[in-house]
Each structure stands twice: as C-alpha cells, then as structure tokens.
Amino acid sequence: MANVSYRKERIDRGIKARTDDIFAIASLQETLYLLFPRLLLIVPLVVFPLLQGIIGAYWETVFLIALVVTLLALSWDLLASVGLVSLGQALFYGVGGYFTAFLSNYLGLPPLISIPLATVSGASVCTLLLYPVLRLRGVYFGLITFAIPLLLMRTIEATKILGGTEGISGLAPLPGLTVELYVMVAIAFVGVFGLRRLIDTDYGLVLRAIRDNDRSVEAGGINVPWYKAQAVFIAALPATFAGAFIAHHYQVVGMSAFALDYSVLPLTAVVIGGPGSFAGALLGAFVLVPLSETLRQFGTLRVVIYSVILLIFVVGLPEGIFRFAQRKYQQFERLVPMEEVAKE
Amino acid sequence: MKQQPILKVADLSKSFGGVHAVNGVGFELQPGETLGIIGPNGSGKSTLINLITGFVKPDSGKVIFRGQDITGAPPFKIVTSGIARSFQMARSFSSMPVYKNLIVPLYSARARKLKGGQYGDRDETAIHLLEEVGFERDSSVPYKLAGSLPHGYVKRLELARCLALDPEIIILDELFSGMSMSEVASILPLLERINEEGKTLIMVEHRLRELFRVVNRAIVLNFGTKIAEGTPEEVVAVQEVRDAYLGSETEDA
Amino acid sequence: MEASVLLYGLVNSAVLMLTALGFSLTFGLSGVANFAHGSLYLAAGFIAWMILHYLGLPFMLSVVLTIIIVGILGAAMYRYILMPVRGIALSEVIATFAVGVAILEFFRWAGFVTYDFNLPSFVKGGVEIAGVDVDYQRVIIIGIGAGLAALLWYFSHKTKIGLALRGMAQDEYTALSLGIDSDWAAAISVGLGAALAAVAGLAILPLGLISINIGYDVLLIALAVTVLGGLESTTGLMVGSLILGFASVITANYLGPQWSEVVYLVAIVVVLAIKPSGLFGKFKELEERV
Numbered sequence: 001m002a003n004v005s006y007r008k009e010r011i012d013r014g015i016k017a018r019t020d021d022i023f024a025i026a027s028l029q030e031t032l033y034l035l036f037p038r039l040l041l042i043v044p045l046v047v048f049p050l051l052q053g054i055i056g057a058y059w060e061t062v063f064l065i066a067l068v069v070t071l072l073a074l075s076w077d078l079l080a081s082v083g084l085v086s087l088g089q090a091l092f093y094g095v096g097g098y099f100t101a102f103l104s105n106y107l108g109l110p111p112l113i114s115i116p117l118a119t120v121s122g123a124s125v126c127t128l129l130l131y132p133v134l135r136l137r138g139v140y141f142g143l144i145t146f147a148i149p150l151l152l153m154r155t156i157e158a159t160k161i162l163g164g165t166e167g168i169s170g171l172a173p174l175p176g177l178t179v180e181l182y183v184m185v186a187i188a189f190v191g192v193f194g195l196r197r198l199i200d201t202d203y204g205l206v207l208r209a210i211r212d213n214d215r216s217v218e219a220g221g222i223n224v225p226w227y228k229a230q231a232v233f234i235a236a237l238p239a240t241f242a243g244a245f246i247a248h249h250y251q252v253v254g255m256s257a258f259a260l261d262y263s264v265l266p267l268t269a270v271v272i273g274g275p276g277s278f279a280g281a282l283l284g285a286f287v288l289v290p291l292s293e294t295l296r297q298f299g300t301l302r303v304v305i306y307s308v309i310l311l312i313f314v315v316g317l318p319e320g321i322f323r324f325a326q327r328k329y330q331q332f333e334r335l336v337p338m339e340e341v342a343k344e
Numbered sequence: 345m346k347q348q349p350i351l352k353v354a355d356l357s358k359s360f361g362g363v364h365a366v367n368g369v370g371f372e373l374q375p376g377e378t379l380g381i382i383g384p385n386g387s388g389k390s391t392l393i394n395l396i397t398g399f400v401k402p403d404s405g406k407v408i409f410r411g412q413d414i415t416g417a418p419p420f421k422i423v424t425s426g427i428a429r430s431f432q433m434a435r436s437f438s439s440m441p442v443y444k445n446l447i448v449p450l451y452s453a454r455a456r457k458l459k460g461g462q463y464g465d466r467d468e469t470a471i472h473l474l475e476e477v478g479f480e481r482d483s484s485v486p487y488k489l490a491g492s493l494p495h496g497y498v499k500r501l502e503l504a505r506c507l508a509l510d511p512e513i514i515i516l517d518e519l520f521s522g523m524s525m526s527e528v529a530s531i532l533p534l535l536e537r538i539n540e541e542g543k544t545l546i547m548v549e550h551r552l553r554e555l556f557r558v559v560n561r562a563i564v565l566n567f568g569t570k571i572a573e574g575t576p577e578e579v580v581a582v583q584e585v586r587d588a589y590l591g592s593e594t595e596d597a
Numbered sequence: 598m599e600a601s602v603l604l605y606g607l608v609n610s611a612v613l614m615l616t617a618l619g620f621s622l623t624f625g626l627s628g629v630a631n632f633a634h635g636s637l638y639l640a641a642g643f644i645a646w647m648i649l650h651y652l653g654l655p656f657m658l659s660v661v662l663t664i665i666i667v668g669i670l671g672a673a674m675y676r677y678i679l680m681p682v683r684g685i686a687l688s689e690v691i692a693t694f695a696v697g698v699a700i701l702e703f704f705r706w707a708g709f710v711t712y713d714f715n716l717p718s719f720v721k722g723g724v725e726i727a728g729v730d731v732d733y734q735r736v737i738i739i740g741i742g743a744g745l746a747a748l749l750w751y752f753s754h755k756t757k758i759g760l761a762l763r764g765m766a767q768d769e770y771t772a773l774s775l776g777i778d779s780d781w782a783a784a785i786s787v788g789l790g791a792a793l794a795a796v797a798g799l800a801i802l803p804l805g806l807i808s809i810n811i812g813y814d815v816l817l818i819a820l821a822v823t824v825l826g827g828l829e830s831t832t833g834l835m836v837g838s839l840i841l842g843f844a845s846v847i848t849a850n851y852l853g854p855q856w857s858e859v860v861y862l863v864a865i866v867v868v869l870a871i872k873p874s875g876l877f878g879k880f881k882e883l884e885e886r887v
Contacts (some may be wrong), residue, residue: 085690131872134874139686139690140824143823147817147820147865148862149825151817151862151865157858158858159858202450202451202463205451209440209448212438213435214433215431216431216437218419218423219423219430219505220423220448220449221396221418221449221452221453221509222420223421250650260813264694275687304698304699304706307699308699311699314688315682315688318682
C-alpha cells in the first residue's frame with residue numbers, strides 16, 4: 001500500500017444509460033432529461049426575436065451577428081471534421097455577399113432568388129478555387145484560406161474594382177428584422193441538427209476518417225480529394241448564405257466582408273464552444289458575440305482579451321464548453337485508487 | 345500452357361533524390377498465385393508496393409492489371425479495379441470504434457456493389473469481417489475505440505479492410521511484424537483459405553519461415569534490384585541472396 | 598528607367614525574402630506555422646524604439662539586444678504555449694495566431710499608433726548606382742538578405758545542429774530514437790525564426806513609419822512568398838521573392854502602383870492552379886516515406 005495513486009473515473013449517470021434507448025419516451029422524467037438540454041438551446045433562440053420591444057433593436061442586431069457567426073462557425077466545424085483547418089471563413093462570407101450583390105443589382109433578381117443562387121454559386125466557386133489545395137496535407141489549407149480573402153481585400157482597395165472601398169450599395173431590402181431573425185434562426189437549426197446528423201451517417205464517418213488517416217481511406221477505395229471537395233462545398237453553403245443574407249440586410253456589400261474579423265470570430269467561437277459537435281459552434285457564437293459587444297468600451301483591448309480567451313481554451317480546455325457541459329450532465333466523476341482497479 | 349497473367353510489372357523504377365529505391369524490377373503473377381517479396385531493410389520492397397498501388401508514381405515502367413495499364417493511376421482507382429493493400433506502418437481511424445473503421449472501405453464504390461456493402465448491412469458485415477480475422481465474437485473489442493487497440497490487432501484490422509473490398513489481389517506489407525508467434529499462427533490458416541478462394545496474394549515479409557508456409561514463389565530485392573526469383577527453396581539456395589540477406593539475418597538471430 | 602526597375606526590383610525582392618525568412622525557417626525546421634511572425638517583426642521595431650528612447654543605449658547595442666529579446670520571446674512562446682499542443686496542427690496555428698493578434702492589438706491599445714515611431718537607418722545617406730539614387734539602407738537590405746540566405750543554407754545543410762533540426766522535421770520518431778530532443782530542437786527553431794523576424798523588422802522598418810497594420814501585412818507577405826516558392830524550400834523562398842519582388846515593381850512601373858497589389862493574389866491563384874505545392878515545394882500528398 002506504499003504508493004496508492006488515484007485516477008479519475010467517469011461513469012455514465014443511470015438516467016443517461018436508461019435514456020440511451022427508445023423506451024425513454026415511456027417515462028416523463030427520462031423524456032425531460034433528454035429534452036432539457038435541447039430546449040435550453042431552442043427556446044431562447046425562438047423567443048428572443050419576439051422581445052424587440054423590451055431589449056431594443058441594438059441587441060437584436062447583436063443577436064443577428066451572433067447568428068451570422070454561428071453559420072460561419074458551423075461551416076468551420078465541418079471543414080475541421082475532414083481535417084481542413086480554415087483560417088479564412090471570410091472568403092466564403094465575402095464571396096456570398098458579392099455574388100448576391102451582382103445578382104441583385106445587375107440582374108435585378110429579388111432577394112428570394114438572389115440569396116439562394118448566390119449561396120450555391122458562391123460555394124461552387126470557392127470549392128473550385130480551393131480544390132487544388134485539397135490534395136495537400138497539413139496546414140496548407142489554413143495558409144491559403146488565410147491569405148486569399150486578405151489579398152482580395154487589398155486588391156479591391158488598390159484597384160477600385162467591385163466598387164472599391166465604397167462597395168456595392170443599393171441591394172434589395174429584406175422584409176424586416178423579426179422576419180430576418182427567424183429565417184436565420186431556422187437556418188442555424190437546420191445547420192446544427194442537419195450537420196450533427198450528417199456527420200453520424202456512414203458518409204460522415206468517411207469524412208471523419210479522412211481527418212484521422214487519409215492514406216487508409218484512399219486504400220479503402222475512396223477518392224479522398226473528391227470527398228474533401230464535397231465537404232468544402234457543403235461547408236461553404238452556410239457561410240456563403242450568411243454573407244449573402246447580411247449583404248441584403250445592410251443593402252450594401254463592401255470589402256470589409258473579407259476582413260479578418262469574419263475569419264477570427266467563427267474560429268474563436270468554435271474553440272470556445274468545442275469543435276466537432278456543431279452545437280458547440282452555436283454555443284460559442286452566442287457566448288462570444290455578446291461578450292465582444294460588452295467589451296466594446298475597452299476599444300482594441302477587447303481583441304487582446306479574446307485572443308487570450310482563445311489561447312486559454314486551445315491550450316487549457318481543448319474540448320470546449322459544450323463537451324464539458326455534456327460530460328457533467330451525462331456522467332459523474334469520482335477518484336478511484338489505482339489498486340482497487342487492479343484487483344477487479 | 346500459361347494463362348494470361350493477372351498482374352504484370354515491367355521494368356519499374358523510382359528514385360528519391362538520386363537514390364534508386366526501385367530499379368527496373370519486373371515480375372508476372374498468375375491468378376491464384378501467392379508471391380513473397382523479400383529483401384533486407386531499405387531494399388525497396390515497400391516502395392515497390394507503393395508503385396504498384398499508385399501511392400508513389402513511378403519514374404518509368406509499367407503495371408498491367410488484367411491487361412489494363414494502371415501505371416500511375418490514383419490509389420483509389422487501383423483499389424476499385426481490384427487490388428487491395430495493407431500498410432507496413434498500420435494506423436487505424438483512432439477516434440472511432442473498431443468496427444466503424446471498416447465502414448470506410450465498405451462505403452467505397454467497389455464494396456457497395458457487393459453483398460453486405462449496402463446501407464444498413466455495413467455494421468453487420470464489419471463485425472463479421474472482424475471475426476474472420478480473429479477478433480473474438482461477443483467480446484467488446486470491436487466496440488472499443490480503435491486508438492486503444494494493440495498493434496497486432498491493428499494489423500488484423502488492416503487485413504479486414506482489404507477483405508472488405510473483396511479484391512482479386514491482396515498485397516500485405518509486413519503483416520506479421522508486431523504480431524506474436526501465436527497471432528501469426530492463427531492468421532496463417534486464414535491466409536491459406538483466402539488463397540484457396542481464388543484470391544492472389546503478394547506478401548512482403550521479414551519472417552521467412554512463416555512466409556514460406558503461405559507463398560509458393562518469391563522474389564528477392566537488394567538495393568532496389570531484383571536479384572533472384574523462384575520457389576522458396578530455389579531462392580534460398582542462391583548465393584547472392586544468402587550474402588545480401590539471409591547471411592545477415594542468421595547473424596542477427 | 599530600366600536600371601531603376603532592376604535596382605528597385607532587387608531591393609523589393611530582398612525585402613520580401615527577409616520578411617519571409619523567419620517564417621519559412623521555423624516551418625521548415627519544426628513544422629510550426631508561426632502566425633505570430635508579423636507581430637514579432639513589429640514588436641522588434643517597438644522594442645528597439647523603446648530601448649533607444651527610454652534607455653538611450655547606442656544603436657548597434659540596441660539592435661543586438663532587440664534581436665536577442667525577440668528570439669527569447671519566440672522560444673518562450675514555444676515552451677509555454679505551443680508545447681502543450683504540439684503535434685495538433687490546428688491548435689498550433691490557432692495558438693500562434695492568438696499570440697500574434699494579442700501582441701499587435703496590445704500595442705494598438707497601448708497607444709503605439711501615432712507618427713512618432715520610426716527607427717533610424719543603419720547608415721544615413723545614399724549612393725548613385727547606374728544613374729539611380731538609392732539610400733544606403735536599401736543597399737544594406739540587399740546585403741543582409743543575401744548574407745542571411747547563404748548563412749541559413751549553410752546552417753541547415755552543413756552544420757550538425759541544422760541537420761539535426763531538419764532530420765526532426767522529416768521524421769520526429771526516428772529523430773527521437775537517435776537521441777534528438779525534439780522539444781528542444783523545436784524551441785530553438787521557433788526562437789531562431791523569431792530572431793530573424795526581428796532582423797527583418799530592424800532592417801526594413803527604417804524605410805518608413807511603424808504602424809500596427811504592418812504586422813498583419815508582414816504575415817500576409819510571408820505567407821504569399823512561401824506559398825509561391827513552396828514551403829520547406831530555401832530555393833523556393835529565393836525564387837518566390839524574386840518573382841514577386843520584380844513582378845510588383847514592374848507592374849507598379851508600367852501599369853500604375855495600384856496594380857502591384859494584384860500581383861500577390863494572381864501569383865497565389867496561378868500557382869494553386871498549376872502546382873499547388875508551390876514552385877519548389879515537395880509537399881507530401883499521400884506518399885509513404887521509404
């Protein structure tokens with residue numbers, strides 16, 4: 001008994017185990033156990049847009065920005081599931097915005113057509129642009145996605161193409177903040193639950209396998225670059241949508257759509273919320289964006305603050321808030337002396 | 345009267361930064377044959393496998409599979425046409441359960457045409473395949489995270505991945521390395537059975553005694569060149585082979 | 598006209614190469630993409646400025662001190678921030694990026710945004726070469742660039758420590774089994790990269806005012822040069838900077854200065870389409886090592 005060391009043991013709560021199968025719906029308590037976290041996510045998002053009279057248009061707009069960041073973060077998270085680290089979500093965002101501006105202003109299409117069209121065509125163009133990089137491993141994807149939107153921004157600024165620093169204005173308006181919020185909330189739900197479902201299918205399994213070990217996937221008879229391209233296309237959709245939608249919201253799109261903020265915010269949101277779960281992306285965005293608004297009085301020091309938060313999460317709590325909370329909800333922990341384990 | 349060879353490798357060469365890893369190697373393989381590729385470390389065995397399976401593009405030479413030129417085709421295409429391989433440095437998809445590892449090959453275009461490769465059948469096929477390569481039935485091992493598997497099991501998982509594709513040729517790159525004696529002994533009958541089912545086997549191996557129980561022909565590589573070819577007995581008898589490989593092997597042992 | 602294009606193209610190329618050198622070295626030796634590169638470059642400028650103005654030390658001493666301080670900063674960043682997440686490319690990139698942004702925005706917040714900040718040139722004055730006026734600082738930049746490139750090539754290909762570092766980047770497991778301490782080696786390479794960023798900053802910043810956004814631009818330029826030339830390749834770095842350096846001077850001269858910005862974007866998109874690993878890159882695809 002000289003050196004008894006302890007290890008932390010995690011055991012599923014009884015209720016977690018019981019609610020794993022279909023019979024959970026037979027008991028109210030267990031149904032509530034399953035529903036509670038989901039409602040915690042859904043109810044505030046559905047109720048918030050109705051509270052405009054109480055909290056004012058300013059915070060409703062903050063809410064809208066949080067939804068934009070959510071979509072960009074969802075996109076980021078899907079890319080990360082295939083092992084692609086994007087440092088330039090602004091690329092998708094900006095492309096979506098400029099595409100819808102073109103469709104709306106030069107072809108005169110209404111937002112109901114121009115936004116979906118810009119979403120799909122923007123995602124296709126981004127996928128084509130990035131396709132050559134997909135054959136390469138490592139941080140290459142990150143370097144390229146980081147550089148392209150920033151270079152685009154400098155190009156637009158210097159050469160005055162695409163409306164230059166002024167941007168393209170006069171886009172067709174959307175029907176009003178409440179409707180806009182509900183559309184975005186709906187899209188965010190489709191994104192979160194859809195992607196969670198997708199990544200659990202056999203198809204999603206193949207995508208995750210590519211991140212683990214692309215060589216073995218290829219040896220399994222699967223065209224890795226082609227699957228990566230599909231993932232990029234799917235991931236680009238929510239982001240180009242967000243860009244197109246916001247362009248119509250402000251009725252203007254400018255080169256700031258390619259700015260670093262739209263790359264850093266979603267990245268930070270996922271890291272805070274926890275990568276790989278999609279719900280974490282949503283959670284992170286709704287922690288980060290309001291936080292960043294309240295820190296606005298500190299000027300650029302707030303950027304320093306969330307860089308530090310980012311660091312703390314990356315180094316100290318890489319699983320993120322969502323997985324942390326999920327674990328606490330589903331399991332209890334206790335310390336077990338190592339010898340007791342050995343005897344068993 | 346000879347049949348049409350199933351695989352014909354002709355004059356294959358590849359050099360890395362001036363070093364000839366594989367230099368003008370060629371051989372033919374009849375359907376249902378079992379071929380061993382042996383040679384000292386760094387003699388180009390793994391590179392030869394990589395060249396055949398498309399993971400490395402050859403500088404020159406040809407690989408003909410069932411009369412079709414597959415030289416330099418992308419690896420997944422070669423797999424789809426019917427050549428599966430395992431890796432010497434085997435790695436699993438560590439973040440998913442063991443049996444889910446096999447969903448990946450079962451999802452490929454080739455496996456989806458097979459029985460058991462359809463949606464809904466794949467989990468069961470996967471468990472069945474694991475059992476076939478020696479994972480105990482009813483044990484919890486197939487449901488554990490693949491990252492926690494011991495090395496010998498990862499190797500067997502590699503073999504199961506090949507079998508999932510129902511290929512015509514299976515290339516096993518040092519399957520036995522890292523396996524215990526008893527593990528090897530339990531795999532040997534499986535390999536014999538696979539061969540009896542008509543599959544062609546190519547095995548790169550260091551453990552000659554076990555290898556020669558499976559293969560009926562062997563080629564020997566040294567410094568990227570083929571120095572001998574023939575039955576195990578013939579190959580071992582060649583003096584050059586003894587000098588290059590077997591001599592040092594016995595000294596080590 | 599032609600002589601000035603040639604000369605300023607050369608100066609521009611040297612500037613680009615110096616800018617990218619530290620980033621490329623760190624990546625080549627340890628596989629860490631240091632996204633704090635631009636911040637270290639800029640931090641060097643501010644540190645040197647503070648040493649000169651608050652401590653009043655002689656110029657050359659300040660330069661040497663700054664390079665050492667920034668080098669240590671880089672190594673410390675590896676030791677205390679990167680080491681816990683070593684091997685997880687995603688976390689490495691995010692962590693260095695966060696450090697970089699934190700440094701830059703801290704300087705912005707602390708008020709380093711006025712027009713007071715500039716560094717003295719090493720030598721005042723200028724010279725006329727082939728009928729073109731060039732100040733000494735630009736000539737010196739060409740000299741430093743060429744000298745450092747040669748030195749680094751020698752270091753990483755001929756010296757024991759350089760070979761050890763490169764060996765580790767190739768295959769960490771083998772290097773470990775040969776008794777190379779990979780954490781030590783990586784800390785050295787990040788520190789060296791940081792020191793080179795400081796050298797570049799101290800040589801180039803005297804050409805103009807120091808402003809925060811330079812930090813972001815430097816990172817972007819370093820990325821563009823290394824992506825064009827090919828990561829992990831010293832030759833690629835030189836060829837990449839020569840191409841971009843001359844291309845932007847030529848476009849600025851004949852099409853107008855605003856078009857020189859387009860050069861970077863076009864170069865990256867073209868190289869992506871033709872040879873995604875960069876001109877001299879041997880970036881691994883699905884290859885297994887021999």
